[in-house]
Amino acid sequence: MWDHEIRAMASTHAIIAASVFMATVLPAVVMPGFSVYGAHLLWIYSVSAAVTAVSVAVFWLLGITPPTKKHTVGYKLSKLVRSCLYFFLSCLFFHTVLVLYGAPLIEFALETFSLAVLLTSLTTLRCLCVLGPNVQAWIRVFSRHGAMSVWDTCLQITVACTLVGAWLGAFPIPLDWDRPWQVWPVSCSLGGMIGFLTGLVAAPAWIHYHRKQLTYKCK
Amino acid sequence: MKVRSSVFASFILIFEVFGICLFLRGFFPVPVKSSLSSKSKLSDLPAEPLTGGSHNSSRLPQPLFKRVVxxxxxxxxxxxxxxxxxxxxxxxxxxxxxxxxxxxxxxxxxxxxxxxxxxxxxxxxxxxxxxxxxxxxxxxxxxxxxxxxxxxxxxxxxxxxxxxxxxxxxxxxxxxxxxxxxxxxxxxxxxxxxxxxxxxxxxxxxxxxxxxxxxxxxxxxxxxxxxxxxxxxxxxxxxxxxxxxxxxxxxxxxxxxxxxxxxxxxxxxxxxxxxxxxxxxxxxxxxxxxxxxxxxxxxxGMEKPEVVEQVDLTPTLALGLGLPVSQNSVGRLIPGVLEETSLRDQLRFLHLNGHQLSCLLKDSMPDYQKEVGFEQFRVAEKAHGSWMKLFLEGNTSETLTNMGKKVLKQYLDALAAMSSALSKQLGKYDMYSMIVGMVFVFQLLLVLLLAMPEALSGAATVDLPVFSALLSLPFYLLCLLLASVHVLVCTSAESSCYFCSLSWGLVFIAIAFSSAMFCILVSMATRRLPLGTKIHGKSPLMSSSSEWSLSELDVLLLAGTIGHTLSLAASSFVEEEHQTWYFLLNTLCLAVFQDVCRKYFREQSSGDEDEHILLSKDCHPPAYPKAEICSEKWLALATPPFTLVCCRLLRSLNQTGVQWAHLPDVGHWLNSSEHKTVLSLLAAFCLVLIYFLVQRRCSWVSKIALALGLLGVYSYRAAVGNVLFPWQHSGRNTSKGTVEARFVYVFVLGILFTGTKDLLRSQIITADAKLKSRGLWEIYSGLVLLVSLLFRAHNLPVLCCCLLIQTLMAQFIWKKLHYDAAQTTIMHYWFGQAFFYFQGNSNNIATIDISVGFVGLESYVEAPAIFLTALSTYAGPVLWACHLVCHLSSGRERSPVAVSHGCYCLALLRSVPAAAYIVLVTVLRYHLFIWSVFSPKLLYESMHLLLTAGVCIFFNTMEQSRSSS
Structure with missing residues (x-):
């Protein structure tokens, strides 16, 4: 039913996944001694930057962002500023949640904040791209039966997958295996990334499989 | 036979406690220990055996070696x-x-x-x-x-x-x-x-x-x-x-x-x-x-080395160095070492070793005289005596040597028999008792699980086909079968077994019970299968079969319970179990937060939109109820984040576990002497807060008693020297604070007595729900007072936060969001587990605070000391479980069966990990960390099960009074 959208979604996701891959591989080529564990913060930054840039570009090109009523430069500027603000607030929010979950308050603050940035660029950024800086729309999408388009469903799936991945990623930390990936926040960021990639694959597949059952009420 | 689900759950838990006890008895064999607390001395060594006449030539054996590497x-x-x-x-x-x-x-x-x-x-x-x-x-x-x-x-x-x-x-x-x-x-x-x-x-x-x-x-x-x-x-x-x-x-x-x-x-x-x-x-x-x-x-040349026990080295070295053999040694002298010494010395050494073993045998076995080895030793000793007599008479014939060799052989046989009899008793798992215990626990757990739809239904009664099971043929056949299996196992087992040593009456009761349970199980299962869809509980736990109506919260609660049970298989997760609970609790709070948000934001757009928009726009109109709703909304929204912050603070209060236990925590900081003022202020503040949180629902008598009691708690802490007392002059030394503690005990007993009186009155005379609820809360506040006395000063914030969270959650979350009894119970259980670790407990025996057993006592008295230690260790789970009782039975709009449902859920929540854990321990019994990690946890699990059984009985009495009223 939504074949066009599904195809667009799949290609978008393929591009984003490729960007993640490139963001992992390129620094390894350019920088000698780069590894995901060893220079973990660098990896987080490069992946976050890549995902941010590619998502913004792709969604802007696709034009899924909700139609704006005004086209003045001032309005667009304010929207941009608000998006940045939301991005930053979301980083702070994730940081707070991570600290509440037991991340050390002072000792690993930079690592925790980097993880928050990564999670933000994987989840909040997509919301910003698809829904715009509109809190009401966010609440609508993330409440039950709130999706109003294929993109909303896709958003739900990827965000849930990312968060669950990061959540599951915390489990190996207490094990006494002494592996490099058990260091905070490596396992969580890897878990989040794996969850995100899973979501990228799962969302189009799930929508494609359920495309007969999907009905959206339009407002 | 129809029973209420609370009664059913309590019965199951009590029998599970028996099963676990049997398992524990098999898992931890009682060690062979000499009853004497002193150590062996050279002067205690027996004289050389000699028949006829007290010859004084009995000399101590010469050491064999000068120095040993x-x-x-x-x-x-x-x-x-x-x-x-x-x-x-x-x-x-x-x-x-x-x-x-x-x-x-x-x-x-x-x-x-x-x-x-x-x-x-x-x-x-x-x-x-x-x-x-x-x-x-x-x-x-x-x-x-x-x-x-x-x-x-x-x-x-x-x-x-x-x-x-x-x-x-x-x-x-x-x-x-x-x-x-x-x-x-x-x-x-x-x-x-x-x-x-x-x-x-x-x-x-x-x-x-x-x-x-x-x-x-x-x-x-x-x-x-x-x-x-x-x-x-x-x-x-x-x-x-x-x-x-x-x-x-x-x-x-x-x-x-x-x-x-x-x-x-x-x-x-x-x-x-x-x-x-x-x-x-x-x-x-x-x-x-x-x-x-x-x-x-x-x-x-190379010979094939002989096989000995590792412990045989101990008596060999001891005797070789001329030392007495240590009392509890079960080893026997390695005869090869003696080869080059004289026959008299050889016999003397063997006699010393045999004497020590026979003493140990006497101490550790009631029927030691029946032991073959003991008898052999007596014979050998006698023969040794007569040999000595001949030897001292100067007889040097061939027959004497032969006779000596014979005595030597007798000694060696006796030593081998005694040593093996002793070592059979220890160091081995008594698998038969363990398996029997496990079978009991699993039968009970399965019955509990099969009864779930009925127990959580609106009627909250479970139909147990006890009589039909007792009168059926399979029951008697099973009895016979199990009895014959028992006889077979007990006669063929080579090592000692606790279950076999029980008297026949007890064993028969156990067998009958087990087969009855099995019959009940089968009949319940057959009843459940075709009717599976018809009897359909209202619980969210069971609705998964027909329609997919599990909310995110239910998924989390189920997944968390199962995941936690599975995590017990890894030693690190057992060591760091607190992390699991903190993590789950955090997620639970976030899930609740999401529910609250959904309720207050989503309903706003879907339901009566106008009113809510009006509400959110001006929060302080003259209309009183609207303002209240608005403030209530924000309080409800603030509760889960507040809980999260509380948990985060408490988490840094006590570092537990193994890996991160060495990190500095707030508790240590508070306890250092230069921060005594801070600790005093904090303790005083917490006590005041506890008073305000608890007193609301009490009668005025209890209020006064509570205030005085909390004052007594502070003065007890001051007397012990934990906190500063403003009016106290430095002249007074720290005492044991017995007077102050007893002062508090008086008020605790007083409050408990008032509460019980109210409960009895509500039950017998007036049937007043209000009176009953007040009685319950009074009992609860008495418990809180007792716990505040037992908790260390730096742990008072834990108690304080516990009460605060309970009050807020009860007020704004559990009642407002209409969580059913099962969900509320699971949340209470999780909170209780997390607070167990917030207190600074861990799965290591070493973190139990034994000093609590001496609060208010001049010397060690066993029964109160054990009670107080258990209560203070399990204060978190017990307080939460009691709060659950109060909460479930006091709500006005609660359905009358809520208490039953809660009791059933609590029983289920406790028996699932306990049952799974005994299987895990049995499987992992040769694991490297079985003694250091898994066994202490097993003790904690069994203790917790026992306490939960107690709480369930308390539930039962509540339920009883309701049904009679």
Missing amino acids: IMLVDAMREDFVFGVNGRTYMPYTRHLVERGSSLSFVAKARAPTVTMPRIKALTTGSIPGFIDVIMNLNSPALLEDNLIWQAKTAGKRIVFYGDDTWVRLFPKHFMEYDGTTSFFVSDYTEVDNNVTRHLESTLKRDDWDILILHYLGLDHIGHISGPHSSLIQPKLLEMDDILKKIHSALIPKEAEGSLPYLLVLCGDHGMSETGSHGGSSEPEVNTPLVLISPAFKRKV
Whole structure:
């Protein structure tokens, strides 16, 4: 039913996944001694930057962002500023949640904040791209039966997958295996990334499989 | 037979406690211990047996060796020396074994094959059980009678180099020592160099009698790369070199006429094919034991080494050094050592060993006279006496020698029989009792699970087909079958078994109970199968079968419960269980937060939109109810984040677990002497807050009693010296605070009494729901007062936050969001578990605060001490469970069966992990950490089950009064 959208979604996701891959591989080529564990913060930054840039570009090109009523430069500027603000607030929010979950308050603050940035660029950024800086729309999408388009469903799936991945990623930390990936926040960021990639694959597949059952009420 | 689900759940829990007790009895065999608390003394040694006349020639045996060097190589496997590769691995040792004057044996170690229990076994000669670990809770030092102590008392000078476990076990026993930690498993050269570097100078000196060397490198290599790695050979060659060095240093010191030396090479345990140890497979258990001394005959070729028990070394060394054998030793003298001594001495040594074993046998077995070994020993002793008589008369004929040999043989047989009778009792799991206990628990759990739809239905009654089961044919057949199995097992079992030693009546009751349970189980299962869809509970837990209506919260609650149960299989997750609970609790709070948000934001757009928009726009209109709704909304929204913040703060109050336990925490900071003022202020603030949180629902009498009681708590803490008292002058010394504590106890009892009185009155006379709820809350506040007395001053914030969260959650979340009894119960259970760890508890026995047992008591009185310790340890879970009772039975709009549902859910929540855990422990019984990690957790689990059974009975009485009213 939504074949066009599904195809667009799949290609978008393929591009984003490729960007993640490139963001992992390129620094390894350019920088000698780069590894995901060893220079973990660098990896987080490069992946976050890549995902941010590619998502913004792709969604802007696709034009899924909700139609704006005004086209003045001032309005667009304010929207941009608000998006940045939301991005930053979301980083702070994730940081707070991570600290509440037991991340050390002072000792690993930079690592925790980097993880928050990564999670933000994987989840909040997509919301910003698809829904715009509109809190009401966010609440609508993330409440039950709130999706109003294929993109909303896709958003739900990827965000849930990312968060669950990061959540599951915390489990190996207490094990006494002494592996490099058990260091905070490596396992969580890897878990989040794996969850995100899973979501990228799962969302189009799930929508494609359920495309007969999907009905959206339009407002 | 129809029973209410609360009664049903309590019954199940009580029987589960019995099952677990049986399991525990099988899992922790009672150790063989001499009842005498003193240690063996030289003066206590028995006289040489002699028939007729009190001849005074009974002399103490001459020691065999002057100095002893014990070279203990950790994880030394038997085939490293005696195997095919022995010649290339340890050429010098092999040469000594084959050609030198030496004795070689394969010494069998007992499970658990871990270093510390093995060192204990080697020095005490007994086989340490887990109960020993608990008995010596407070001191890591070995208090039992042991070889090292005996040697020190006899004036022997002992030098020790190696694993620092020895230094901890025997503090102040060594004249000179240097302990190396085995913490860095990846280091296998430095640990051994640290031992060897002292060797040169020590061997040159003459001022020691016993030298003990414990090398760890081989064990570390085993852990890194296994027994076939390329690192093994160089390490063994190094060990061989050291042995050669020691041996060549000892030979020139040998002077004519003086006693010879003894060099012992042994291993504490072996290593498995993967390089680990702890279990009881052949390569882990078999260790080499090589005794080298000029006192032995020269060998002429490789013989197959004899098999002895590891503990046999202890009496051999003790007697060889002229020391009394330690009391609890179950080993027997290795006869090869005596070969070159006179027949009289041989008999004397064997007699001493036999006497010690027979004393131990007398102490540890009620029917010791029936033992074969004991009888044999008596006969041998008599024969020894008559031999001595002849010998002292100067008879030197051939017959005397033959007779002596016969006595020797009798002694050896007696020793073997007694030793095996003793060691049968210990160091072994009593599998039959364990399995029986497990079967009980699982039958009960299955019945509990099968009854779920009925128990959680609106009627909350469970139909148990007890009579039909008791009258059915399969029941009697099963009884017969199980009885015959029991007889079969008990007659064929070679080791002692607790369940077999029970009286027949008890066993029959157990068998009948088990078969009845089985019949009930089957009939319930058959009833459930076709009717599975018809009897359909209202619970969200069961609705999954028909329609998919599980909310995110339900998914989380189910997944968390199951995930936690599964996580118990990993030792790290058991050690760090608090992390699991904190993590789950955080997620729960976030999920609740999402529910609250959905309720207050989503309903706004879908439901009556106008009103809500109006509400959110102006929050303070004159309309009173609207303002209240608005403030309530924000309070409800603030509750989960507030809970999260509380949990985060409490989490940093006490660091527990193993990996991060060393990190500094707020509790330590508060307890340091320079922060006493802060602690005092905090404690006072917490007590005031506790008063305000608890007093709301009490009668005015209880209010006054509570206030005075809390004042008493503060003055108790001041008297003990934890906090500062503003009016207190520095002149007064710290006392035990007995008076203050008893003052509080009076108020606790008073409040509990008022509460009980109210409850009884509501039940018997007036049937007033309000009175009943007040009585419940009074009992609850009495409990809170008691706990605040028992908690340490720095833990009062835990209690305070507990009450705060309970109040807020009850007010704004559980009532407003219409969570059903099952969900509320699971949340309460999770909170209780998390607060157990917030208090600073862990799954390690060492974190139990035993000093609580002395609060308000002049001296140690067992019953109150145990009660107080248990209450303060489990304060978190108990308080939450009690709050659950109060909450479920006090709500007006609650359905009348809520208490029943809650009780059932609590029983289920507790029995699932307990049942799963006993299976896990049984499977992992040869795990490396079974004694250090899994067994303490097992004790915690059983204790928790017992407490939950108590709480469920309390539930029951509440339910009872409701139904009667």
